[in-house]
Amino acid sequence: MxxxxxxxxxxxxxxxxxxxxxxxxxxxxxxxxxxxxxxxxxxxxxxxxxxxxxxxxxxxxxxxxxxxxxxxxxxxxxxxxxxxxxxxxxxxxxxxxxxxxxxxxxxxxxxxxxxxxxxxTERKKAQEQMKIAAAVFDASQEAIVVTNSENNIVTVNPAFTVLTGWSLEEVKGLNPREFKSGRHPTFFYTEMWQTLNETGQWIGDVWDRHKDGTEFLKELRISVIKDPDSNVINYVGMFSDITLRKKQEELIWQQANYDAVTGLPNRHLFKTKLEQAALHASRTRHIMALMLIDLDQFKSVNDSMGHRAGDELLGCVALRLLECAHNADCVARLGGDEFAIIIPDIDDPAECTDIARDILRTLDSPFTVNGEAIFVSASIGISLYPGDTENLEELFKNADQAMYAVKNAGRKNFRFYSRALHDAIHTRLRMIRNLRKALAENQFVVYYQPIISVKTGHITRMEALVRWFHPVQGLISPDAFIPLAEDTGLIVPIGNWIAKEAITQLAYWRQKYDPELKMTINLSPVQLRSQEFEDIPWIRDLQSHELDGEAVTIEITEGLLLNSEKRVNYNLKMIHQIGIQIAIDDFGTGYSSLAYLRKFNIDFLKIDRSFVEDLKGVGFELCTAIIAMAHSLGLGVIAEGVETEEQENLLIKLECDYMQGYLYSKPLPADEIEKLLVLPYRR
CATH class of the missing domain: 3.30.450.20 (PAS domain)
Structure with missing residues (x-):
């Protein structure tokens, strides 16, 4: 048992x-x-x-x-x-x-x-994963389509139906090729399947059709599912509609790379194009040219007609530039009224000359904007790669320097960059630095030149004239630095300093010698454009020295009145209201107009010295006409550049009111002028 x-x-x-x-x-x-x-x-x-x-x-x-x-x-x-x-x-x-x-x-x-x-445990995990996968399949915002080994649809998720409009019952058993748009060539799909078979995955953008026939762009990812023996069981495609996103990306790219006003490439895209053109030039050993184009006096169009008209004009200019440079790599708008052209594969720089002349000639024809004919010209600077430089920043700077050299020489022309131009630019920059230093170190001195009354023979006025005594270069002519001071805006602090010195000197001379003595001060257009009347410091200097406005006359140019702006008009109006008289300098050398003499309450005309020098010739008739016209309008006349008694006698005969020139005195420092005030000139 x-x-x-x-x-x-x-x-x-x-x-x-x-x-x-x-x-x-x-x-x-x-x-x-x-x-x-x-x-x-x-x-x-x-x-x-x-x-x-x-x-x-x-x-x-x-x-x-x-x-x-x-x-x-x-x-x-x-x-x-x-x-x-x-x-x-x-x-x-x-x-x-x-x-x-x-x-x-x-x-x-x-x-x-x-x-x-x-x-x-593993089976349970697998079941849980299947539940999660099923939940994800149903809840996914991306459309999912599963096909069998023959690529016929087995199932789709709800997002597929929402996105395409097709239900599972409608597409089950179909091949996804039924939805293709026809936009893609056959080789597109051939390459897709080749990649899918080789790597088991394909990612790309595909145009397909919705159920209603409209086309849409989808971002598609296809994965291959295989059994342990590497046999294909299923293909799983996941996609989303990126049509709107693609349009937005294209819009953003367009806005980032193209100018909204002209449709031309902007500065950002231009930089890329310039780099590509330089690489091409280096590989092919050809010349590449950069041409910078700046419209002349474009600001006046915006000021007089508004920015909308200015934009329309820029669009018209862009079209003409494209016509002139149809072989260019790129015609771009860099901003404002500045354009750039990249010209590749140049064998002879003369090709650039032909294009530049063609542009200038084309711009000669008027543009019609808002029913009005508008004329514009351009200043063009050209620099060559790699001849001038192989550095693109320097290339741009070279073309820019050449363009501004054209502007300084009178505009409406073109110029190639050269070493001489480079040296001139650096001389100019050095002069600008010296100007700033001169202002800080009080290197400027005011000289005075007397103005004689024809009626009394006495000195009744003084013109304040600036002189620059450089510690190394010595006396520098105003003709050399005044234009530069105007271009840089330094004329504003320099001009205010001159006026302050002149008014202080006038107050002293009035108290000591002649209480009726007047001072003439030259005002640059830049001063009147860049300052509000209330901010002009020498106006307050008049008050601090207890001087009336009548003690001062300002000299301005004709060009300022012809191209006057709102601020200029206001400043001249306020200056006149406080009693300051206004004289037109070098009258007759510009676009003389009777209308502005009345509009701006002009008090004096100054006959240009070139007419006085030619009093034996045509200058006599011109002086006669100017004096007669001025007197008929109630204006006084000052003749400058009087150097001989013969000129003096002729001007007296013509009834000129005032005379100024070396016959009486050259411009002198204040202490030397005082000798003339003690014994004033008499005819």
Whole structure:
């Protein structure tokens, strides 16, 4: 009997040991009586570690008591129990197992529990992942289409239907080629499938059709799903509609690279084009030319007709430039009224000359804007790559210098960059630095030249004239630095300083010599354009010295009145209102107009010295006409440049009111002029 029982028990244990399913026998108290190797492997323990221990060892601490109570009820009710359980591996990780328990009655002893266990942790994870994948599939904002190995549609997600308009029932079994737009050539799809077969993935933009026939651009990603034997099971395509985004990107790119007014490339794109042209020139050993074009007096169009008219004019200019430079790599608008042209593959610089002349000739024809004919000209600077420089920044600077040299020489022309021009520019920059230093170090001095009254023969006025005594170069002519001071705006502080000195000197001379003496001060157009009347400092100097406005006359040029602006008009009006008289300098050399003499309340005309020098010739008739016209308008006349008694006598005969020139005195420092005030000149 005992031998038979041993044999049965041994056979049972042998079966347990070989069984691939985890099996355990648990007694009434919940103690492991038997565990097979498969059961131990599931939980990570050895048989010795599990035998004679409570089966609750595989459960988290919080679950041990409830599980034990359930075990007791199970034994008492003798029921079959199965299900999924969350348990702990020996290493502390969580697991999910499926177990089934039955009541077991051994030959001897109390009933026990026979437990069969399978580790379903990975399967459970896979199920969860499938649930998540299904949820993502349904909730994804991207359209998803799944096809079989024949590329026929198996399923689509809701986003596919929303995006394309096609439902699953309508597309199931169809090949996605049914939706193609026809925009792509055959080789596009051939290359797509070649990449897909070689790499298992393809990403790109594809034009397709909605259900309603409208075309849309989609960003598509296709992945290949294969079985363990590398056979294709499915193709999964994911895409979104990027039509609007693409349009927005194109718009942003357009705005970032093209000028909104003319449609030409802007400065940003021009820079890229210039770099590409330079690389091409280096590779091919050809010449590349950069041409900078600046419209002359364009600001006056904006000021007189408004910016909308100015923009329309710029658009018209752009079209003419494109016609003249049709072989150019790039015609760009750099900003304002400045354009640039890149001319590649030049064999002879004369080709640039032909284009520049063609541009100047084309711009000669008037433009019609708002029904009005507008004339513009241009100043053009040209620099050559690599002849002038291989540095693109220097190339641009060279062309810019050449262009401004044209402007300084009178505009409406073109010029190539040269070393001589470079030296002249640096001389100019050095002069500007010296001007700033001269202002800071008080290197300027005011000289005075007397103006004689023909009626009394006395000195009744003084003209204040600036002189620059450079510590190294000595006396620098006003003709050399005044235009430069005007170009740089330095004429404003210099002019204000001259006026302050002259007014201070006038107050002193009036008190000491002649209370009726007047001072003439030259005002640059820049001074009247850049300052408000209330901010002109020498106006306050008049008040501080208790001088009336009548003590001062300002000299301005005809050109200022012809091209006057709102601020200039206001300043002249206010200057006249406080009693300051206004004289037109060098009258007759410009576009003399009777209308502005009345409009701006002009008090004096100054006959240009060139007419006085020619009093024996045509100058006599011109002086006669100017004096007669001025007197008929109630204006006084001052003749400058009087150097001989013969000129003086002729001007007296013509009834000129005042005379000024070397016959009476050259411009002198204040202390030397005082000698003339003590003994004033008399005819």
């Amino acid at each position: 005992n031998k038979t029982h041993w044999d049965e028990s041994g056979l049972f244990q042998a079966i347990l040991d070989k069984c691939p399913v985890g099996i355990a026998v648990i007694n009434y108290e919940g103690i492991y009586l038997t565990v097979n190797p498969a059961y131990c492997d599931i939980y990570g323990y050895t048989q010795n570690e599990m035998l004679n221990h409570s089966f609750t060892m595989i459960f988290p601490s919080a679950d041990k008591l409830p599980v034990l109570e359930r075990h007791q009820r199970f034994l008492e009710e003798s029921t079959r129990l199965g299900g999924e359980w969350s348990v702990m591996h020996r290493d502390g990780s969580q697991m999910t197992v499926f177990s089934e328990s039955v009541t077991f009655y051994p030959a001897h002893g109390l009933p026990a529990r026979l437990v069969y266990v399978q580790n379903i």
